[in-house]
Amino acid sequence: MSTDYQQARTALGVRLRELRAACPEGRLTGTQLAERLGWTQSKVSKLENGRQTATADDLRAWAAATGQPQTFEELHARLRGFESHIRSWRRQLASGHRPVQDTWNELVSDASVIHEWEPAMVSGMLQTADYARHVFTRYAELQNSPRDTEEAVRSRMKRQEWLYRPGKKLHVLLWEAALRSLICPPSVLAAQLDRLSGVIGMDTVQLGIVPLDASLRVPAADGFWVFDGRLAITEDWHAELWLDDADTIATYQRVWRSLKESAVFGAEAQHVIAQVRRAPTG
Known part of the structure; x- marks a missing residue:
């Protein structure tokens, strides 16, 4: 604490x-x-x-x-x-994942521009329902929280309607490791990678991939989100941190810009995703 x-x-x-x-x-x-x-x-x-x-x-x-x-x-x-600064998972998940997802839906709905860095798994804004289902199941097992997986999945899928609203922009960077992580069966991951390929070129999404062999200016540490330059959220195993002071937000924005310098976009991002898609899963 x-x-x-x-x-x-x-x-x-x-x-x-x-x-x-x-x-x-x-x-x-x-x-x-x-x-x-x-x-x-x-x-x-x-x-x-x-x-x-x-x-x-x-x-x-x-x-x-x-x-x-x-x-x-x-x-x-x-x-x-x-x-508002430290929100423990134990307390947040006391009633399951659905209430947490609903809170995030309200947060996202009010935002116009979101910057996100995800080093470990695919962004929730871009997940397929099957991929999200496995993520929620794993976290429910870890936190010993109520199993409301289907309700949580539906809530997360509803959030993605934001991507089809004019005037919105999601700038998301994914580490290549997130594309390879078998948090789900290989067939589910394959469909998830196809979904990522499909969002490249959307007006509301700028998707960057940081290749595993890219030179990094900063370590690929914890994932985070910045909402309209007014709120930064990051996660640890015990809690979410909601951070709204200007200096802290500026730090996260600098980190995001530094990681962006190592990312590839457009056709190059498609190429990285395709390489991972073709890779044997063992």
């Missing part, structure tokens, strides 16, 4: 403790507040000491139980402030 995230959670805990002490009816002990809320005393302690992340419902209940319901908006703003 990042230091900034933990500091923000600790600061929220301090504020919760202040509200408990400032109850209009008189200072409440942690045990008394727990009894009012129907919680364990340990939950109150963990929240106040920054060892557990409160939910919006927790904060609403805390504000009401301490006789200060008007403070909920302040508390909720604090929560949104640090949760």
Whole structure:
């Protein structure tokens, strides 16, 4: 967990403790507040000491139980402030992949220009349904999350309608390794590669492939997305990071431009895809 995230959670805990002490009816002990809320005393302690992340419902209940319901908006703003930066997969996937996909659909729908770098698998914006199905299955197994694969696939496919809307532009760079990764059966991968070949030349898509033997100015590290130059999102195994400060976004934009210098486009990209398509899969 990042230091900034933990500091923000600790600061929220301090504020919760202040509200408990400032109850209009008189200072409440942690045990008394727990009894009012129907919680364990340990939950109150963990929240106040920054060892557990409160939910919006927790904060609403805390504000009401301490006789200060008007403070909920302040508390909720604090929560949104640090949760908007680190969104754990454990919490996001508690109800399955479909809600996460729906959130992304709203995000993409509001964007006009998206820049994306994918080093490990094909961009979700360009996936076939069969390829996406295998990706969701693998992640559900990893995260031990509810299996809502078909709903998640449908949501991801709906997102791709964005590609056929005028005024939109997807600039996506894929490392050649992503084209070769057998996250799915060879026949599914073959169809996925055909799909990639088919999007080259679309008005709304600029697809670049970074060959494995290309000289790189920066390492082919984690994938990321930049939305209209206002928001950057990257992923780790434990969480998504939503980053909206100007300096950080500028860094991701520089990385993208550096990777673009190593990419091939158009007929050259078609050639790389065709080579991978013809390669034996073992």
